[in-house]
Amino acid sequence: MTSTQAGGRTGQSGPKGFLVVRRAVAVPVRRVSVFTALALLALIVAGSVATLSLGRLGIPLAELGEALTGGAEGKNAFVLERLRGPRLVVAMGTGCALGLSGALFQSATRNPLGSPDVIGLGAGAGAGAAFAALMLPGTVSVPLGALIGGVLAMALVYVSTGTGFRNPARLVVAGIGVAAICAAVTQYVVYAMKRDSAAELTAYVNGSLDSRSWEDATTIGLVLLAVVPFTALVARRLSVGEMGDDISQGLGADPRSTKTYAVVLAIVLSAGAVSVAGPIAFIALTAPQIAKRITRASGPHLLLASLTGALLMVAADLCAQQLPLFEDLPVGIYTMAIGGAYLGYLLTRERRKGAL
Numbered sequence: 540m541t542s543t544q545a546g547g548r549t550g551q552s553g554p555k556g557f558l559v560v561r562r563a564v565a566v567p568v569r570r571v572s573v574f575t576a577l578a579l580l581a582l583i584v585a586g587s588v589a590t591l592s593l594g595r596l597g598i599p600l601a602e603l604g605e606a607l608t609g610g611a612e613g614k615n616a617f618v619l620e621r622l623r624g625p626r627l628v629v630a631m632g633t634g635c636a637l638g639l640s641g642a643l644f645q646s647a648t649r650n651p652l653g654s655p656d657v658i659g660l661g662a663g664a665g666a667g668a669a670f671a672a673l674m675l676p677g678t679v680s681v682p683l684g685a686l687i688g689g690v691l692a693m694a695l696v697y698v699s700t701g702t703g704f705r706n707p708a709r710l711v712v713a714g715i716g717v718a719a720i721c722a723a724v725t726q727y728v729v730y731a732m733k734r735d736s737a738a739e740l741t742a743y744v745n746g747s748l749d750s751r752s753w754e755d756a757t758t759i760g761l762v763l764l765a766v767v768p769f770t771a772l773v774a775r776r777l778s779v780g781e782m783g784d785d786i787s788q789g790l791g792a793d794p795r796s797t798k799t800y801a802v803v804l805a806i807v808l809s810a811g812a813v814s815v816a817g818p819i820a821f822i823a824l825t826a827p828q829i830a831k832r833i834t835r836a837s838g839p840h841l842l843l844a845s846l847t848g849a850l851l852m853v854a855a856d857l858c859a860q861q862l863p864l865f866e867d868l869p870v871g872i873y874t875m876a877i878g879g880a881y882l883g884y885l886l887t888r889e890r891r892k893g894a895l
Contacts, residue, residue, distance in 0.1 A: 571834050572843060579846040583631065586853040590627050591619065593861055623860075629751040630852045630870075632759035633812045634822060638848020639763075639770060639841055640808035641823030642830070646777040646839035647801035648707035654823035655809040658714025661818030662721035663692020664810075668817070669728035686814040692717050693806050704802040705795045746819035746871025748856050755815040762811030766804055770841055773800050777839045819871050821878025822848050829881070851877060 591598050598606050598615045606615045618624070641654045655661070667688015671679040679687075697703050699713040776797040805823075812819060829851075830843035855873040 569834065569836060571836070572840075575830070575833050575843055576846060579843070579850055583846065583850050583853055586850065586857055587627055587631075590630075590853065590857050590860065591623055593857075596622065625753045625756050626748050626751045626856065627853070628753075628756040629759060629815055630748055630856045631849045632756060632763060633748075633816045633819060634826070634849035634852030635845040636759060636763055636766075636808040636812040636848070637819060637822040637852070638826035638830075639767075639845040640805040640812070641825075641848070642827040642839050642841050642844035643770060643773075643777070643801045643805040643808075644823070645827050647798040647805070648710065650707060650711070651828055652824065653707075653711065655805050656818070656820060656823060657718075658696050658710055659692045659716075659718035659721060660689045660806060660809050660813070661820065662718035662725070663695075664689040664813040664818045666721040666724040666728075667691070669725045673728045682814050682817075685817060686810055688721070689806075689810045689813050689818075692721055693810075704799045707798070710802070746817040746874065747869040748816055748859070749869075751815065759811055759815045762808065766807055766811075769800075770804055773797060773804065774839060774841055777801060817869075817871065819852070820875050821881070822851055822874055825878050825881045826851055 588600070588603065592600050592603055596614070596618050598611075598618055602615060605611070606619050611619045644655055645651055645653050664685040665688070668681045668685040670688065671681050671684025675684070695717050696710065696713045699717065700706055700709040702709060704710055809823065826848035827840060827844040830840045830847045834840060834843065851874065852870070855877060856870045858873045859868055859870045
């Protein structure tokens, strides 16, 4: 039996309560976090309904409920089961994975502008996709090549730092160098390839949800299912780590191992997202920061960051499908626009505060 007791153990009213599970476990809960999570879920549902119902091939709202409960036929069945259903699930799963990945990485490195993209995972995935398309056409699929490229890039970063993933400063510097090398490889391949093949590759390396299948949805679902339990275990250590390495060490949470675990989990989540959607930019960077600014509270905010990432991806994909700007524009272009707008907001905000 589960209940929420406001005011915590002292019985006083306040912004925190405790979620009590079978009288054995008391998890601190912030009301603003609960309300924010519910609001994000509502917006994700609204975006999902819009994705399935808008446009010439959209399922009419009056028929959407029946279609979702297994009564889809004809055009509605095709749209739900082949065209937009898998794409929507992949968008939500990818957004969750990237948002969670960014929250882990930023908390571990204590860098609000950090993400797995910064240390070269996305660039490595792009180089791997390019190599698979050029050197091994028909032998290694582009998504598999992207996954291998991302993993190899992370292995190179790990070796280059001399301390693995434990030193955030070395991690970022090594990542920038590896990203530059991978970007050079990608640009060479795009330049050397035939025009048609290069155009297809360019769409993938920018991040795309076109022609996603239920196999892709299953892949990202399994990645989340495998990693989320470990993120729950490391979440408390990350919260303690925000008070400093000395305090963290004194409380029994070894800061070096915590950072390593968090970065490895972030890389696995990002690699899973890359394998099904390509290197989607800025979601891992912006989602955790948006979640933190909404709640105005300390902590890694893993759940809220994952929900925010899912919402951003659903919104970006909705724009990619419905905005009449360009036909079949990769969703990664829209996430770049979201990230650029957010960074512009941060710059303006910090300048007004006199911090810049």
